[in-house]
Amino acid sequence: MKHKVLILGTLGEFTELVKKAKEKGYETVVCDGYADGIARTYADKAYTIPVTDVDAIALMCREEGVDGIITSFSDLLLECMVKIADKAGLPCYLKPEQLSWYRDKSACRDVLDKLGLPAPGFRKISVELLKQGSEEEIQQSIANLQYPLISKPLDKYGSRGIFIIHHSDEVRKKALQTAEYTDCQEILVEEYNDGYEFNMMTWVMDGKVNVISIADREKTEMEEGMLPLSTRNVYPSRFLAEVEKSATDILQNYIRYTGQTEGALSMQFFWKAGEGIQVCEIAARFFGYEHELTDMVYRFNMEELLLNYVYDNEYVTKMLEAQDIRKPLMHGAVLYFHGRLKQIQEQQAAYELAEDKAVVKPWIFYEAGEEVVAYGPNPYLALYYIEAGSREELDEISRDFFEKMSMTDPDGEEIVFRS
Numbered sequence: 001m002k003h004k005v006l007i008l009g010t011l012g013e014f015t016e017l018v019k020k021a022k023e024k025g026y027e028t029v030v031c032d033g034y035a036d037g038i039a040r041t042y043a044d045k046a047y048t049i050p051v052t053d054v055d056a057i058a059l060m061c062r063e064e065g066v067d068g069i070i071t072s073f074s075d076l077l078l079e080c081m082v083k084i085a086d087k088a089g090l091p092c093y094l095k096p097e098q099l100s101w102y103r104d105k106s107a108c109r110d111v112l113d114k115l116g117l118p119a120p121g122f123r124k125i126s127v128e129l130l131k132q133g134s135e136e137e138i139q140q141s142i143a144n145l146q147y148p149l150i151s152k153p154l155d156k157y158g159s160r161g162i163f164i165i166h167h168s169d170e171v172r173k174k175a176l177q178t179a180e181y182t183d184c185q186e187i188l189v190e191e192y193n194d195g196y197e198f199n200m201m202t203w204v205m206d207g208k209v210n211v212i213s214i215a216d217r218e219k220t221e222m223e224e225g226m227l228p229l230s231t232r233n234v235y236p237s238r239f240l241a242e243v244e245k246s247a248t249d250i251l252q253n254y255i256r257y258t259g260q261t262e263g264a265l266s267m268q269f270f271w272k273a274g275e276g277i278q279v280c281e282i283a284a285r286f287f288g289y290e291h292e293l294t295d296m297v298y299r300f301n302m303e304e305l306l307l308n309y310v311y312d313n314e315y316v317t318k319m320l321e322a323q324d325i326r327k328p329l330m331h332g333a334v335l336y337f338h339g340r341l342k343q344i345q346e347q348q349a350a351y352e353l354a355e356d357k358a359v360v361k362p363w364i365f366y367e368a369g370e371e372v373v374a375y376g377p378n379p380y381l382a383l384y385y386i387e388a389g390s391r392e393e394l395d396e397i398s399r400d401f402f403e404k405m406s407m408t409d410p411d412g413e414e415i416v417f418r419s
Helices: 012-023 054-064 075-088 105-115 127-132 135-141 168-179 240-258 292-298 302-311 313-322 348-354 391-404
Strands: 004-008 027-032 045-048 068-070 122-126 149-152 163-165 186-191 196-205 208-220 229-235 263-272 276-283 331-337 359-364 382-388
Touching: 004 012, 004 054, 004 075, 004 302, 012 027, 012 302, 027 054, 045 054, 054 075, 068 075, 068 302, 105 186, 105 240, 105 276, 122 127, 122 135, 127 135, 127 168, 127 186, 135 168, 149 168, 163 168, 168 186, 196 240, 196 313, 208 240, 208 292, 229 292, 229 391, 240 263, 240 276, 292 302, 292 331, 292 382, 302 313, 331 391, 348 359, 348 382, 348 391, 382 391
Parallel strands: 004 027, 004 068, 027 045
Antiparallel strands: 122 186, 149 163, 149 186, 196 208, 196 263, 208 229, 229 331, 263 276, 331 382, 359 382
């Protein structure tokens, strides 16, 4: 019997997944609300249904005879996949009742607190208090937290609605800005950790956390007061020896509580010498626009892993047994370029950088004449996957890219934030 797989997502991140599935002889169905998603070009069938319309997609799965469902790279896609799989009777590594521990920042923090796992100090504040409460009541609600703080929504992802709070007189203003981004009645205020930051991707098999990669997540403060944005993720991390065991133990303890026994599991965390690790976020999916690095640096293909999980579990075991994060074949990084919300007129420099010999894959998200938008299908102005034989060489190439990158608006003004 020929397998038919639903791939939830049609943007650029999913093209390789569709191609890989077809190479394996599977019939491919793709679906989301983006009518122009490029992955549609490669699929056998494509549906334009918003991913949040769980009932409609579950019905389509039954009508199409789909026998597997895959997604990753986004918390919203993960949530919808779990709910669709449950409704359509498809295998999935999570059940809907487990979702809150991976989607609700408050639930995640509560588990970390209950298990005694290290995380920044936090408080939940009601939006009503922020609007109607006295200054004294607001300050009392965050008593004992150490500045600087950040305010963030409990239900959003992709750094949306997150603001830095440097002083007590900024709390109400910044927290109310965060409240504009959420449908919840509360927001989260937590201590801001300025230590080294890391992205860790793992796969759970038979209840055991298997580490696939740990990267240095480097950020830049684009404008004063703006939350620093991720501008370079580097594989492998310089601090593997310092963080691998502690980070793995934290995830092992976490899934023991949540009951996750298989599937994707990722964590963003902080580390300072002498202070150890603090958890930032835990997710049950892989990081978007980054999983390509595991293929570049280790020849560990995430699309292969996701497909084999659905249809060939024995091969997943072989993949995980062969992976050793201490033995990279080369050093790699993804460089992210963010910009101001303006119309792009000139981006010749971006195209020239795409031709650099260190670039494995360039990704320029806009055409000349298009307006940069904050939260649409294009998360960056551009990104480049680069590789080198050493960390030092990689750093030198990165500095060169950050110096040369440029896009300008019709008035000749620079759009790209300096990294």
